[in-house]
Amino acid sequence: MITEQPTFKALADPTRREILRQLSETDMTIAQVSDNFDMTRAAVKKHLTVLNDGGLITVRTRGRERVNALNPEGFAPVRDWLNFFEQFWDDRLTDLKSAIEKDHSDD
Amino acid sequence: MITEQPTFKALADPTRREILRQLSETDMTIAQVSDNFDMTRAAVKKHLTVLNDGGLITVRTRGRERVNALNPEGFAPVRDWLNFFEQFWDDRLTDLKSAIEKDHSDD
DNA sequence: TTGACGCGATACCTTTTGGTTTCATATATA
């Protein structure tokens, strides 16, 4: 079973969500990501590790560099989770509609 | 500006996501929610507060009871956030398609 | 009115989290 926990945990921090947004524009090395934040490279590296654990990014080695990129598949747990609740509301609306129609048929 | 932070923070804990799932089946008082978890009522109450802060649930008073229910609108930040990235991938696919067509027109 | 019930709030504790500093390792390059 795919556990969604690492994914949601990764999304809980605003710095990590901002990193994802930036990676949506272009792939970046750790140093490049670090340049965009007011914290040490080590701290950014930790965030990238959490994002990687959550499956939200992939990392490929290029010489001595490590290039980080978004991983579209990693977003599936969030989409699935959201779909569950939206389906739930669709069903509620359907039930409400049925109830109203049934009520009218009683006229 | 609506800040999405409390929403994502609320979703980071598995107990809170499970509470949401249970509330999708039926509204519940704090005591009822607590019965479904192996922790004190005070701990569950804290989770419900975080969920409320994140706008994911609403609470209404019924006598001395407090009834918790899902708040569909509270899920919007997650949906919007996800849509941003899915739009990003759609655009990438479109760009790829255009590039291929352009390439073919060069034949 | 007097308990019992459902809840809110606070103090307290332990673990996790997000940050730092520092050092080691691998790769490019003069």
Added chain:
DNA sequence: TATATATGAAACCAAAAGGTATCGCGTCAA
């Protein structure tokens, strides 16, 4: 080869998170 660059990793720290126990307050019911 020697040096600079890019990263990994570990020790450490303060603050936040998740839990407990406890007390107080409003509400229901005998």
